[in-house]
Amino acid sequence: MNADDPLVGVDGLQVDLGGKTVLDGVDAAIDSGSFVGLVGPNGAGKTTLLRTLNGALSPASGTVTVAGERVHDLSSKAASRLVATVPQDTTVAFDFDVRTVVEMGRNPHRSRIGGWDEADTEAVERAFEWTDTDQFADRGIGTLSGGERQRVLLARALAQESPLLLLDEPTASLDINHQVRTLELVRELVSRGKTAVAAIHDLNLAAQYCDELLLLSDGDVAASGPPEAVLTEETLSGAFDANAVVSSHPVTGSVYVTALPDGRRSGSAAPTGRVHVVGGGGTAARYLHVLDAAGYEVTAGALNEGDTDTEAARSLALDVVTVDPFAGVDSEAREAVDERIAAADCVLVADVEVGAGNLPNLRAATNADSVVLVEERPFADRNFVGPEATRVYEALRARGRVVEPSAVPAAVAAAVSESAPAESSTTRPHPPSTDGGRGTDDGDR
Numbered sequence: 244m245n246a247d248d249p250l251v252g253v254d255g256l257q258v259d260l261g262g263k264t265v266l267d268g269v270d271a272a273i274d275s276g277s278f279v280g281l282v283g284p285n286g287a288g289k290t291t292l293l294r295t296l297n298g299a300l301s302p303a304s305g306t307v308t309v310a311g312e313r314v315h316d317l318s319s320k321a322a323s324r325l326v327a328t329v330p331q332d333t334t335v336a337f338d339f340d341v342r343t344v345v346e347m348g349r350n351p352h353r354s355r356i357g358g359w360d361e362a363d364t365e366a367v368e369r370a371f372e373w374t375d376t377d378q379f380a381d382r383g384i385g386t387l388s389g390g391e392r393q394r395v396l397l398a399r400a401l402a403q404e405s406p407l408l409l410l411d412e413p414t415a416s417l418d419i420n421h422q423v424r425t426l427e428l429v430r431e432l433v434s435r436g437k438t439a440v441a442a443i444h445d446l447n448l449a450a451q452y453c454d455e456l457l458l459l460s461d462g463d464v465a466a467s468g469p470p471e472a473v474l475t476e477e478t479l480s481g482a483f484d485a486n487a488v489v490s491s492h493p494v495t496g497s498v499y500v501t502a503l504p505d506g507r508r509s510g511s512a513a514p515t516g517r518v519h520v521v522g523g524g525g526t527a528a529r530y531l532h533v534l535d536a537a538g539y540e541v542t543a544g545a546l547n548e549g550d551t552d553t554e555a556a557r558s559l560a561l562d563v564v565t566v567d568p569f570a571g572v573d574s575e576a577r578e579a580v581d582e583r584i585a586a587a588d589c590v591l592v593a594d595v596e597v598g599a600g601n602l603p604n605l606r607a608a609t610n611a612d613s614v615v616l617v618e619e620r621p622f623a624d625r626n627f628v629g630p631e632a633t634r635v636y637e638a639l640r641a642r643g644r645v646v647e648p649s650a651v652p653a654a655v656a657a658a659v660s661e662s663a664p665a666e667s668s669t670t671r672p673h674p675p676s677t678d679g680g681r682g683t684d685d686g687d688r
């Protein structure tokens with residue numbers, strides 16, 4: 244094997260299970276020192292591919308090579324020195340204590356008569372430390388929660404010290420803190436030279452942490468490459484039959500996928516209704532995309548000219564109220580916002596900093612029929628400038644729906660459908676036909 248060769252080569256892989264072809268001609272090359280996410284709908288073949296990469300399943304045809312060795316020609320011990328796996332199912336047959344389970348990771352390195360040496364002890368201690376599981380060392384594995392067991396099995400895989408680490412849904416039973424910690428740990432291991440392949444259902448976590456994604460659909464590779472090349476609205480619609488909007492995450496900058504409940508999928512009616520969005524500094528951009536794609540009439544503002552959210556609104560040709568860069572919302576802009584809020588079925592407040600700049604927008608939102616507040620950051624971590632800003636925001640919070648980003652489409656749909664029928668969008672006054680800040684230098688001011 245040359246230094247430039249990929250660590251893992253998958254060539255024309257076909258795997259049959261129960262008389263059915265589950266993987267059908269899969270080709271892939273995985274570079275050493277990369278973190279690859281296996282994504283795809285239920286039943287696409289992700290687990291089957293992982294179990295074939297580690298040698299547990301034999302292909303009907305095709306080959307898998309790891310570090311230049313054909314995995315299926317190796318003894319299981321030799322294969323386990325190259326590939327370690329954290330399985331999806333974390334049940335362990337016997338109630339071993341956790342230390343024994345982690346020590347099992349050293350079996351591939353020990354001869355039948357060989358004893359335990361310093362390298363074994365060090366590998367086990369390092370694995371405990373990395374996964375923060377030494378606190379469980381003396382407990383029976385059966386007494387741990389699902390998430391704790393998953394971390395112990397990750398420790399066992401790390402103790403194996405193989406160049407390739409496979410993880411099947413490594414974050415499935417973990418709380419949000421341990422999801423991030425586990426994926427950060429995998430990234431750290433990868434930066435030290437390990438190669439990781441993980442089946443991950445959460446496309447946004449996969450996009451955030453993986454160097455490359457391999458999208459499986461119906462047992463074949465539908466797309467592969469960097470997350471932004473793989474997670475497109477087209478590929479998601481093809482592979483998942485899902486109507487999704489792809490935008491970029493305002494904080495991490497990585498690709499961000501939001502599935503729409505119904506949207507504009509052909510044959511289904513697009514939602515009707517008007518939504519006014521209050522944001523700023525890029526907090527609203529992705530909701531503008533999501534709501535526009537879902538078929539709502541979307542207005543936004545007041546926003547500063549040059550703001551990321553203003554640019555997003557313009558790129559979608561939305562009606563946006565703007566003020567000059569760095570200027571506050573003056574009375575003219577406030578009036579324009581009031582008109583749009585009066586015409587809206589729902590106002591979405593997108594995780595804004597609550598200070599003087601946005602206060603007039605938030606005051607205006609208190610007059611809305613219904614309010615949805617997206618809180619990506621915990622309420623306690625938000626930046627409130629002044630008691631008045633806090634009071635207004637808390638008033639909105641008390642009468643609005645407070646939701647996480649992924650719940651926005653459903654919350655807006657519920658809010659719009661609850662909006663009083665007599666005041667439905669079809670009978671409401673439309674915002675004035677001025678350009679709404681869209682074509683002039685000074686917007687609505």
Ligand SMILES: Nc1ncnc2c1ncn2[C@@H]1O[C@H](COP(=O)(O)OP(=O)(O)OP(=O)(O)O)[C@@H](O)[C@H]1O
Nearest residue numbers: 260261263265283284285286287288289290291292
């Ligand atoms: N032992 C088996 N006998 C017959 N069919 C099987 C067997 N194991 C898996 N399959 C089928 O192979 C297909 C791929 O399964 P696999 O578990 O690899 O999918 P997956 O992408 O990991 O799915 P999920 O996201 O639901 O975990 C499925 O249709 C599954 O029903």
